[in-house]
Amino acid sequence: xxxxxxxxxxxxxxxxxxxxxxxxxxxxxxxxxxxxxxxxxxxxxxxxxxxxxxxxxxxxxxxxxxxxxxxxxxxxxxxxxxxxxxxxxxxxxxxxxxxxxxxxxxxxxxxxxxxxxxxxxxxxxxxxxxxxxxxxxxxxxxxxxxxxxxxxxxxxxxxxxxxxxxxxxxxxxxxxxxxxxxxxxxxxxxxxxxxxxxxxxxxxxxxxxxxxxxxxxxxxxxxxxxxxxxxxxxxxxxxxxxxxxxxxxxxxxxxxxxxxxxxxxxxxxxxxxxxxxxxxxxxxxxxxxxxxxxxxxxxxxxxxxxxxxxxxxxxxxxxxxxxxxxxxxxxxxxxxxxxxxxxxxxxxxxxxxxxxxxxxxxxxxxxxxxxxxxxxxxxxxxxxxxxxxxxxxxxxxxxxxxxxxxxxxxxxxxxxxxxxxxxxxxxxxxxxxxxxxxxxxxxxxxxxxxxxxxxxxxxxxxxxxxxxxxxxxxxxxxxxxxxxxxxxxxxxxxxxxxxxxxxxxxxxxxxxxxxxxxxxxxxxxxxxxxxxxxxxxxxxxxxxxxxxxxxxxxxxxxxxxxxxxxxxxxxxxxxxxxxxxxxxxxxxxxxxxxxxxxxxxxxxxxxxxxxxxxxxxxxxxxxxxxxxxxxxxxxxxxxxxxxxxxxxxxxxxxxxxxxxxxxxxxxxxxx
RNA sequence: GCCGGCGUGGCGCAAUCCGGCAGCGCAGCCGACUUGUAAUCGGCAGGUUCCCGGUUCGAAUCCGGGCGUCGGCUCCA
Numbered sequence: 004x005x006x007x008x009x010x011x012x013x014x015x016x017x018x019x020x021x022x023x024x025x026x027x028x029x030x031x032x033x034x035x036x037x038x039x040x041x042x043x044x045x046x047x048x049x050x051x052x053x054x055x056x057x058x059x060x061x062x063x064x065x066x067x068x069x070x071x072x073x074x075x076x077x078x079x080x081x082x083x084x085x086x087x088x089x090x091x092x093x094x095x096x097x098x099x100x101x102x103x104x105x106x107x108x109x110x111x112x113x114x115x116x117x118x119x120x121x122x123x124x125x126x127x128x129x130x131x132x133x134x135x136x137x138x139x140x141x142x143x144x145x146x147x148x149x150x151x152x153x154x155x156x157x158x159x160x161x162x163x164x165x166x167x168x169x170x171x172x173x174x175x176x177x178x179x180x181x182x183x184x185x186x187x188x189x190x191x192x193x194x195x196x197x198x199x200x201x202x203x204x205x206x207x208x209x210x211x212x213x214x215x216x217x218x219x220x221x222x223x224x225x226x227x228x229x230x231x232x233x234x235x236x237x238x239x240x241x242x243x244x245x246x247x248x249x250x251x252x253x254x255x256x257x258x259x260x261x262x263x264x265x266x267x268x269x270x271x272x273x274x275x276x277x278x279x280x281x282x283x284x285x286x287x288x289x290x291x292x293x294x295x296x297x298x299x300x301x302x303x304x305x306x307x308x309x310x311x312x313x314x315x316x317x318x319x320x321x322x323x324x325x326x327x328x329x330x331x332x333x334x335x336x337x338x339x340x341x342x343x344x345x346x347x348x349x350x351x352x353x354x355x356x357x358x359x360x361x362x363x364x365x366x367x368x369x370x371x372x373x374x375x376x377x378x379x380x381x382x383x384x385x386x387x388x389x390x391x392x393x394x395x396x397x398x399x400x401x402x403x404x405x406x407x408x409x410x411x412x413x414x415x416x417x418x419x420x421x422x423x424x425x426x427x428x429x430x431x432x433x434x435x436x437x438x439x440x441x442x443x444x445x446x447x448x449x450x451x452x453x454x455x456x457x458x459x460x461x462x463x464x465x466x467x468x469x470x471x472x473x474x475x476x477x478x479x480x481x482x483x484x485x486x487x488x489x490x491x492x493x494x495x496x497x498x499x500x501x502x503x504x505x506x507x508x509x510x511x512x513x514x515x516x517x518x519x520x521x522x523x524x525x526x527x528x529x530x531x532x533x534x535x536x537x538x539x540x541x542x543x544x545x546x547x548x549x550x551x552x553x554x555x556x557x558x559x560x561x562x563x564x565x566x567x568x569x570x571x572x573x574x575x576x577x578x579x580x581x582x583x584x585x586x587x588x589x590x591x592x593x594x595x596x597x598x599x600x601x602x603x604x605x606x607x608x609x610x611x612x613x614x615x616x617x618x619x620x621x622x623x624x625x626x627x628x629x630x631x632x633x634x635x636x637x638x639x640x641x642x643x644x645x646x647x648x649x650x651x652x653x654x655x656x657x658x659x660x661x662x663x664x665x666x667x668x669x670x671x672x673x674x
Numbered sequence: 675g676c677c678g679g680c681g682u683g684g685c686g687c688a689a690u691c692c693g694g695c696a697g698c699g700c701a702g703c704c705g706a707c708u709u710g711u712a713a714u715c716g717g718c719a720g721g722u723u724c725c726c727g728g729u730u731c732g733a734a735u736c737c738g739g740g741c742g743u744c745g746g747c748u749c750c751a
Binding site for chain 1: 675676677678679685705707708709710711712713714724741742743744745746747748749750751
């Protein structure tokens with residue numbers, strides 16, 4: 004038998020010809036789920052390397068390994084569905100972040116009971132240790148095999164035709180390899196199930212250590228609204244039971260942090276149905292936080308050279324005809340109300356046209372520029388009923404909106420200082436991990452190429468200067484503007500889109516904006532759109548989820564709650580509370596007819612940063628005792644020291660109240 | 675907008691499958707207790723069972739429509 008020489012994880016290795024990757028790794032006692040060949044193609048462990056191949060191991064507990072595992076689990080699920088619902092047609096079933104799904108065309112949507120049955124059937128298939136065997140077929144063979152599977156035929160037709168294949172289909176067909184492969188699942192000789200698939204797969208269903216079916220949903224075939232709606236089942240699979248358990252705990256953690264739940268629990272805001280879907284009211288405690296956010300934001304903007312403006316909530320159709328919103332964005336707008344004999348007034352979906360009118364209210368000189376206009380502007384957008392989601396996707400919300408008008412020479416400098424400003428403000432709110440996305444010119448665009456290139460270059464300069472890691476999303480810009488979107492990671496590693504900076508190449512034209520230049524010619528200004536929080540509602544929701552409701556002391560709606568040990572200690576604490584209140588601290592004294600332990604429990608539940616407790620011992624020595632919401636406590640602190648400590652943490656915007664951790668930003672923990 | 679789930683005092687839930695007196699806990703109010711770091715005890719009050727219509731002797735429960743909400747899809751110039 005001939006031997007071949009391969010490179011295995013960087014080292015030369017001689018093996019007998021025809022030895023499978025799985026056998027080689029077994030000899031070397033290496034555990035893997037699949038291998039990568041020559042840097043790109045991924046292969047099953049049953050594949051045999053040829054002379055000269057560079058082989059790399061893909062461990063199960065890696066992003067790629069888990070994707071393969073999840074993909075295989077999706078196959079097992081589809082097999083189970085086929086067993087239980089023989090009429091089901093299968094569409095596609097790719098791995099996704101944290102799991103997988105598979106879409107089916109079935110007569111009736113799956114019920115929770117169906118899910119349980121599918122799951123038990125899957126356990127049987129896993130117990131049967133079916134092998135995943137790859138075989139290459141011709142297009143005609145494939146078409147014959149899947150003659151009764153219209154969605155597979157559709158995938159085949161596209162793969163064979165060389166048409167663009169979406170990422171979710173890429174897992175199903177094999178256009179990149181110029182060959183079409185089918186995976187047969189078999190226990191012994193009997194093939195139990197076959198699916199069109201490029202692979203790779205785990206060697207056997209027994210190599211699926213832990214999985215769970217999560218939920219059913221519906222999805223359009225190929226994600227297009229006019230296509231048939233399919234029934235989707237989401238599941239997850241992991242390299243071990245422990246990893247699955249950790250994932251389920253992560254989901255529980257996310258649920259406990261849900262801002263909609265915290266909003267109700269902490270009495271921050273609500274969505275009364277009488278007002279309408281997606282329209283929030285802020286309760287006093289939520290209002291207190293919002294006021295602090297706004298006060299802080301105003302102060303920062305004032306220092307950064309912004310001027311404050313106020314504009315109405317409505318405008319005639321004329322304004323939105325000029326801005327182009329009625330042409331491009333009408334579906335996202337609330338419908339108009341007619342008055343004055345047929346004049347149509349629209350609630351505003353954006354603030355920019357109003358700010359432009361302020362710019363245009365008189366002739367502008369280059370000496371006026373850059374002109375930075377800022378407003379907490381409330382806008383209304385008609386979001387389709389299925390997409391409304393708490394404060395993060397509302398129909399009415401307030402943007403911390405600014406528009407900067409500047410000369411072409413000022414553009415790069417403005418963007419650079421602007422992005423630094425944005426990052427600084429977000430850091431003050433305790434957000435520390437940023438990622439930017441530079442969205443560039445799409446295929447369909449307005450304006451001149453040179454302008455686009457100048458704007459994109461300026462944005463790139465700004466992101467690089469800010470030191471924020473970024474990716475270029477080529478062609479993802481709006482048709483009128485390139486932009487930079489800033490994303491943050493929260494305390495449990497989730498990514499949220501926040502701030503947006505756009506260079507508008509359209510509005511200045513539409514409104515025929517001008518300024519008188521130093522050489523006495525009329526020039527068109529550049530215009531930058533910028534929302535820092537995005538919307539106050541959304542930003543507030545992100546903060547709530549990031550902090551799991553335990554807002555830093557400077558933001559907390561109630562900063563201090565005083566708890567008397569017995570009711571006779573109430574007056575003493577009322578005196579301390581009065582001093583704190585006079586210093587601007589939001590403080591309450593719990594004089595309810597409850598035991599002290601119950602009051603602590605309540606304050607703890609309300610996530611109040613400081614509990615100030617006093618009894619006979621404290622009163623004798625003119626002291627007070629701390630309980631922090633972390634559970635730590637400190638007794639007999641002189642009143643002046645206690646007040647100083649509280650004020651210090653508030654003024655310096657430290658993240659948490661407890662002495663040990665004060666000042667340290669919360670560590671992000673990835674997932 | 676589309677598919678599916680859900681809607682019962684302020685909140686969390688039970689009774690819904692298989693129609694027959696709407697119940698529990700928390701919160702609220704009243705009273706007692708006066709306590710040193712996460713729930714004191716007793717009492718009282720609170721519901722058009724989301725809305726409209728239908729079936730039925732009888733509807734929280736079954737059927738239709740609407741609204742809201744949850745999970746997805748689509749959308750987020």
